Amino acid sequence: MTNTPLVVFENVVKRYGTFSAVGPIDFEIRKGEFLAIMGSSGCGKTTTLRMLAGLEAPSDGEIRLAGKRINDLPTWQRDTPMVWQSLALFPFLTVRENVEFSLRMRGIAKAERQQRVDKWLERMQITEFAERNVAHLSGGQRQRVALARSLVTEPEILLLDEPLSALDAHLKVRMQTVLSNLQRELGITFVYVTHSQSEAFSMADRVVIMSRGRIEQIGNPQEIYRAPRTRFVAEFLGSSNIFAGNVSGVDSTSVRISTPSGEFDVAPSQAKPLSKGDKATFVVSGDRVNLSNRPPSNDYNRLEASVVGEEFVGATAVIHLEGMAQIEIKAQKSHDELDQLNLEPGAKVWVSWRPDAAHILPGE
Numbered sequence: 001m002t003n004t005p006l007v008v009f010e011n012v013v014k015r016y017g018t019f020s021a022v023g024p025i026d027f028e029i030r031k032g033e034f035l036a037i038m039g040s041s042g043c044g045k046t047t048t049l050r051m052l053a054g055l056e057a058p059s060d061g062e063i064r065l066a067g068k069r070i071n072d073l074p075t076w077q078r079d080t081p082m083v084w085q086s087l088a089l090f091p092f093l094t095v096r097e098n099v100e101f102s103l104r105m106r107g108i109a110k111a112e113r114q115q116r117v118d119k120w121l122e123r124m125q126i127t128e129f130a131e132r133n134v135a136h137l138s139g140g141q142r143q144r145v146a147l148a149r150s151l152v153t154e155p156e157i158l159l160l161d162e163p164l165s166a167l168d169a170h171l172k173v174r175m176q177t178v179l180s181n182l183q184r185e186l187g188i189t190f191v192y193v194t195h196s197q198s199e200a201f202s203m204a205d206r207v208v209i210m211s212r213g214r215i216e217q218i219g220n221p222q223e224i225y226r227a228p229r230t231r232f233v234a235e236f237l238g239s240s241n242i243f244a245g246n247v248s249g250v251d252s253t254s255v256r257i258s259t260p261s262g263e264f265d266v267a268p269s270q271a272k273p274l275s276k277g278d279k280a281t282f283v284v285s286g287d288r289v290n291l292s293n294r295p296p297s298n299d300y301n302r303l304e305a306s307v308v309g310e311e312f313v314g315a316t317a318v319i320h321l322e323g324m325a326q327i328e329i330k331a332q333k334s335h336d337e338l339d340q341l342n343l344e345p346g347a348k349v350w351v352s353w354r355p356d357a358a359h360i361l362p363g364e
């Protein structure tokens with residue numbers, strides 16, 4: 001992957017009548033990267049991808065591919081093939097004919113077509129099904145045909161719209177590995193739209209998080225997970241311990257924030273320098289809070305809360321608590337740790353955390 005932008009979205013807006021579905025958005029897609037676009041239903045992910053594919057024209061702004069404006073370039077003149085969840089294979093054609101299709105459309109001679117199709121059938125491990133009708137393949141095999149059909153023209157960029165969402169969990173994970181390996185080996189830019197945090201975070205070099213047609217954050221998975229920019233991103237990632245208030249004091253090592261649930265010290269944020277009186281919102285992830293039935297002996301941030309209930313999540317459990325001013329707190333702990341505590345519903349528990357376990361949301 002390089003830092004050279006292959007695609008640039010500049011002030012791009014898509015309106016349907018008076019409804020603004022996307023934008024304005026500004027972002028770049030780097031050459032050779034695996035970029036995932038994620039967000040909840042209706043946030044504009046597919047519309048963004050369709051604009052890049054040429055299936056929708058932007059209402060405003062400019063999209064550039066390799067430096068050239070492509071707003072009005074028809075789909076068939078751009079090298080931006082797309083793989084959908086439905087795959088859109090031709091049901092009346094064989095695997096070979098499906099893979100060969102776009103080479104035929106480009107007028108490539110028969111001998112070369114055959115050689116390129118054979119290479120891709122082999123690469124996607126579907127040679128043995130070459131003469132079979134695609135209607136008679138399993139979901140995973142059809143996925144491989146769809147990928148071979150898109151990649152046989154060796155495009156610079158491949159667009160994927162929820163390609164794995166119809167597969168069962170096991171096959172999904174297997175196809176994630178196929179996709180990641182393929183992308184790395186080929187060095188082709190992948191733009192991958194998904195609802196799924198685990199898909200986006202396990203495969204992508206960078207993730208774009210969208211909400212209501214706008215970009216909330218763009219960055220690598222670790223950055224986004226450790227340092228969400230906005231309340232939306234924090235909530236989207238399931239980090240539910242969110243405190244909002246006003247800065248009541250600042251020194252070189254911490255910022256004191258006064259909230260309806262108490263006053264807390266938070267490590268200063270380089271992305272958002274704060275002064276007394278400013279509004280501030282911070283998050284503490286559930287796995288970074290400590291629980292105890294007695295007041296903690298350290299001088300960490302603390303608040304008293306009562307137990308609402310317990311939720312089992314495999315090897316850990318999430319304890320739901322409620323503190324002053326109805327603040328909801330979630331603490332994620334191992335079963336061993338929880339065995340030491342009284343967590344009957346209604347029991348009083350002390351919740352504490354270190355100032356550096358909290359993160360100030362710079363976008364709030």
Ligand SMILES: Nc1ncnc2c1ncn2[C@@H]1O[C@H](COP(=O)(O)OP(=O)(O)OP(=O)(O)O)[C@@H](O)[C@H]1O
Pocket residue numbers: 016021039040041042043044045046047048195
């Ligand atoms: N052709 C259209 N006419 C009118 N509104 C549209 C059209 N296409 C999309 N929209 C609206 O634009 C918004 C964004 O849609 P889009 O399909 O891009 O969302 P999405 O994030 O991909 O959602 P999902 O994950 O459910 O597919 C939605 O509110 C949708 O209803």
